[in-house]
Amino acid sequence: MRLPQFEYFAPVSLEDALKLKDQMRTSAWILAGGTDLVVNLKHRLLAPAALISIRNIRNLTGIDLTPDTLVIRAGTALAQVASHPAVKEHFPILVKAINSIGAMAIQHFRGTIGGNLCLTPRCLFYNQSLFWRKGKGSCHRTGAKDCLALKGSESCQSICSGDTVPVLLALSASVRLVGLGGSRVVPLTEFFSGLGESPYHILPEEILTEIRIPLPWAPISWSYQRLGMRSAVDFPLVNAAAVAVLDKGKVEHLRLVISAVGPAPVILREAEKEIKGAQPEPRMADRAAEIALRAAGGVVVENAIQSRDYRVKMAGVMARRAVKEALRL
Amino acid sequence: MRKQLLSLTVNGDPVELAVPPNYTLQEALRNDLGLKGVKEGCSEGVCGACTVLMNGAPVRACLTLALEAEGADIVTIEGLSKEGWLHPIQEAFVNLGAVQCGFCTPGMIMASKALLDRIPNPTDDDIEAALTGNFCRCTGYAKMRVAVRTAARELQEKAQD
Structure with missing residues (x-):
């Protein structure tokens, strides 16, 4: 697959890079590792006039x-x-x-x-070859004013x-x-x-x-949970992270996040509030799962390789496992 | 789109090329330098057939712009054999039948080389982690694992001699 045409700059200082970015704005993209950007360019998902490589900075x-x-x-x-x-x-x-x-x-x-x-957010209807996309029509990100995954949506749901x-x-x-x-x-x-x-x-x-x-002010206990179709070469279907500080048998601090559900990660503040200050107990993991399920239900749309229902359900499972591990239940 | 000058080291030899910015390292190595061992499989970084070593690290030649390799030391499968003798990893792959159709082999061997350069005595988990990004559609993975283990032993014995 050939790449589209673009100019290439490899400035030697951050200031030079910023000058270029200031002139070219959104028509120039920053090239770091390129492992995602180059694929998107090959699929003609992006059409920058220039790439600014940071390798010399x-x-x-x-x-x-x-x-x-x-x-x-x-x-x-x-x-x-x-x-x-x-x-x-x-x-x-x-x-x-x-x-x-x-x-x-x-x-x-x-x-x-x-x-x-x-990372550029991903969608089953967007991260496809030009040929594939031609058969489906355009969306918010390819020049139209609609979403192929959620008809009538005012913004992209990648x-x-x-x-x-x-x-x-x-x-x-x-x-x-x-x-x-x-x-x-x-x-x-x-x-x-x-x-x-x-x-x-x-x-x-x-x-x-x-x-x-x-840096944490006290030892943290943590958990990262990820569900993917395969263990390698795959983006997460749903993932969750929990970071807690346990002190004197109580949950001093907790941050619980699920991601890969919608365009932004979701902080489960309701669960955090319920759990903080209390003694860790098994029902907390179930509560976190319920709250995650509800939160995911509001944002997940039918735009990944697995169905919406499955991803919503798994958001609950990932949150439960994350809380269980982080609170050592 | 003006061509830009690119100088790098490929398999030990200094090389100068003029390439357009939208040229990938894979295109430069294969088309301009005739290194046909750099295979183009999926061309989007999934299959690993185009893996080469860039300053010792395994990279996808299809996802690396040629100009990003300015000043880099590139090793392809063609650079492994010495004076007509195959590299021990290549030997092991041949002897143990870890080659079937052969299309993924250059990428597999380069990824294995990167592993053994970092970890001379890898566990099976290390080998699997290092090769997860390389696909073999003939599914000869088990033999490849044995081949990498054998090559590791071979290389260590050689180092001791």
């Missing part, structure tokens, strides 16, 4: 440990993140999520953490498919977005728009440079 890779935060630069390869001693020590949940992405030889050495977080998304959200991470005018740090809770056609609150002139994870 030194300060977009690497991991720093500050007294209270782990800073992962967005262009760091997934394999590098998963094998870093500080990540292994503080956030084994992130290692587990990374190891479940695609396959080692595809994503792990080229794919980056920033790329996985900002699925947020990153494996690291629920995990980073459960770890209360934030991201640094840099533009020519300055930089800002946005918590991940405010990063997702919920619109499949423009899923992230990144301005056209901005570049994602860092993922910042606060």
Whole structure:
């Protein structure tokens, strides 16, 4: 399969890259690992005038440990993140999520953490070849004003498919977005728009440079659950992450997230509220499942390889397992 | 779309090419340098037939822009044999019948090489994890696992000599 035509820039500094992005805005895409972007280009899903490669920009890779935060630069390869001693020590949940992405030889050495977080949302009717799509008609993302998965929907319902998304959200991470005018740090809770056609609150002139994870103030217990058709080379059908702090027999802190259900991950705040402050007990996992089931029922549409009903049901199962493991039930 | 100059090392030799930006590494290696061992299977990163080593790491040549390989050290299946002698991994694949139709073989061997360079004495789990991204539609996976194990032993014995 041939690639469409585009200009290629490989600036040597972040400033040069930002200047290009400032001029070209949405017509230029950032090329990091390319393991998702290049496929989408081959399928003619995107038609950027230019790609801005970050391979020459030194300060977009690497991991720093500050007294209270782990800073992962967005262009760091997934394999590098998963094998870093500080990540292994503080956030084994992130290692587990990374190891479940695609396959080692595809994503792990080229794919980056920033790329996985900002994966283009996926849909059964969108992630297809040009030939296939021609027979189906257009949607929000291909120039029309309708959704092929959910007739009459006002926005694209594609699925947020990153494996690291629920995990980073459960770890209360934030991201640094840099533009020519300055930089800002946005918590991940405010990063997702919920619109499949423009899923992230990144301005056209901005570049994602860092993922910042606060170091836990107490030992955390965690769980990452993922359901896929196969164990490798597949995007999650549903995934869930739970991060808890258990202290003196009580649940001091809990963050519970399900993802790969709709355009944005879903934080199960109702479940968190019920569980926080109480002693861990088995019925909590069932309650989390009920709440997840209800939440997923509101966002899942018929747009993945498995049916809507199955995915909704499995969202409950993933949430139950996540709570069970994180609360050591 | 202007062509851009690309210099890299392929199988130990310095190479200079002029390629358009939308050229993949797979197209450059196969079409311009005639390295036909870099197979084009699915062309979208799923099958692993185009796997080559880029600075020692296994990458999909079909998902890597040629220009992204500027200055890189690329090794393809053609670069493994030395003075007419097959590499121990190739030997093991041949001797143990881990080759059926042969289309996935270059990618399998390159992914195995990347594994053995990192982990000289891999467990079965390591081997499976390293080869999950490579598809064999003749389904000769069991023999490949044995071949990688055998090659690992062979390479370690050689290293001791």
